[in-house]
Amino acid sequence: MTFNFLxxxxxxxxxEKSFLWKSSLLLIKLPEGRGNRLLP
Known part of the structure; x- marks a missing residue:
């Protein structure tokens, strides 16, 4: 299980890093209202 996860x-x-990095930039740039909408 650990091996598969790694x-x-x-x-x-x-x-994932690229997606999280872009998402972080969007969350920082956009207001909290719009930022929350991007979250699942």
Whole structure:
């Protein structure tokens, strides 16, 4: 289980980091009202 989690993290880390980075910028730029709408 741990190995699978680490394996997935390594494979998706690049995409996830990019997505989180862009999301963070949007949350910082947009008001809280719009920022919350972007969250799932």
């Amino acid at each position: 394996n997935r993290f390594v494979l998706l880390s690049h995409v």
